[in-house]
Amino acid sequence: MEQQKLPNVTLILVLGIASIILCWCYGVLGLILSIIALILAMNSSKTYKANPEDYTNYSALKTAKLVSIIGLVLNILFLIFIIGFIMWIGWDVVMSQDQELIQERMNELLNN
Template sequence: MYQNKLPADPSSLILGIVALCMAIILGCCGFSIIGLILSIIGLISANKSLREYQLNPNAYLPNSRQNVSTAKVLNIIALVLNGIITFIFLGYLIVYGTFMFSSIREELNKSKTDTISYENDEYEWDQQVEEDTIYNYQDSLNQE
């Protein structure tokens, strides 16, 4: 009887390796969500293939089952790592966003009070500019 590989033999293994590499290399950059998605896809396809193997073990190679089991473990590890990194990154964004929002609100409130006082001082500034023109400066030089 001819035996085949399981459907997720190479693909779930590749997805697990890529998701694990993304967790290790690109986790600090915020790309852990992509690794999280890849590991979930790899885990689902590995579980499907293992169910198919349990239904009909004679149709598939035992070596293929071992590869899919390894892929399942890799995907679980990648899922946990990417999940932890994603929660840390989201927590950082929430805390940092809260501080940024409060500082922006303070600056906006401060600028509203500054514009009111600036509008009152603007008229006095215009009168001083009319008195201190370049022509008055040249006239004062000519008088000396």
């Protein structure tokens, strides 16, 4: 039987890289992409473990999974930062989008 490549490895890698790039979109879009990539990676890993002699690119799958995990961690950290910033400044100030009010609130908080 001829060996073949694991399914979705390239897609998993692309989703992992995209999740790292998009982590600056408030952590939500990149978080979704990294979760999808990790689910696909788990499915491909199960496929490999069922018949390891049939597939050749397991090392690429491990790399793609690592990239997805890095994307997941970065997105979670950025989401925590955004939530902390909103709690620190105040939701009303953030929603007003008034730069002077934001600067004033930050100065008040830093001087206390």
